[in-house]
Amino acid sequence: MPISDKVRKKLWAKSGNRCAICKAELFSKEAADETLNIGEECHIISSAENGPRHKDGLLNYDSYENLLLLCRNHHKEIDTLIDSYTEDLLMYMKSNHENWVRNTLDQSLGKEEKIQPKLLTRMTSGKELLSILFGIQGCRTDYDEASTEEESEFIGSIFQTLSDYADLSGMGIEPFEKVKIATQLSQLLKELELKGYFLFAERVVENILHNGQKLDNWAIATLILKKADSSEIIML
Structure with missing residues (x-):
């Protein structure tokens, strides 16, 4: 099953058009064509039997929860160093990045930041x-x-x-x-x-x-x- 347009739009929107690792802009508004799009929709758990971090029995490998937006270099890195980039770590990085995008946008719009306990x-x-x-x-x-x-x-x-x-x-x-x-x-x-x-x-x-x-x-x-x-x- 391919990634649906709805899931793709949600992933790019919540990721802020930025790589979840290096924060590089993935698709520039000044781009003349799609060849300048360096963003890739990466699977945290691969559907391929020999793929990175593969697990059997996942109902939808193309769900929003199983996707991470990265630049090409970091996509290659996480799928090469699979012992370093575990499922749990990538899930944490996805959540941390999307929180960063949301907080950055809120601050730029002048929204008052809610006081929350600092958890590390x-x-x-x-x-x-x-x-x-x-x-x-x-x-x-x-x-x-x-x-x-x-x-x-x-x-x-x-x-x-x-x-x-x-x-x-x-x-x-x-x-x-x-x-x-x-x-x-x-x-x-x-x-x-x-x-x-x-x-x-x-x-x-x-x-x-x-x-x-x-x-x-x-x-x-x-x-x-x-x-x-x-x-x-x-x-x-």
Whole structure:
């Protein structure tokens, strides 16, 4: 069954004509013909038996819920690195991107933003964390106050390591190197848990002002290190 026009329109509208990963504009209003359309409607779960993330028994593989709008480069990447881009991660990225589109449009129209509690996802796998760190242009950090010098040095070393990985990921690394980094990040998360810490993170795209210059569509990561017994952690 092909993707229906109704589903296609809904996907493009909710995605804001932007790639869900890099936020690149997919179809320019200045385009003279359709060859300049770099957007692709990607299946999260493939209908093909040997396709990426395939599962049997899905009633409609061409439903809106199973589609993600991406540029050609990132479509190829998610279908090549299937161990890194899992079904759950892509579902999260789809929801996060569509929320970003809606909030950006609301702000541009001057709508009052509803005050909502800030919820960040706990990082439990290296590939999930790498997807947030990959190619970021800025990072915000926060942590529970350290009670000893040793604890302070440990927290500092963790954020420095994450910063180093973020810098490395933006240098055009090969796919096999991404898998290696994801494994190293998984080991880091296990070390944190043994030390009694959880890492929470999110990735957003913002327009920022730097040295008087407006910078559009910057990928910003937020990393928060909390003690496992913190009262601020909410189990959902």
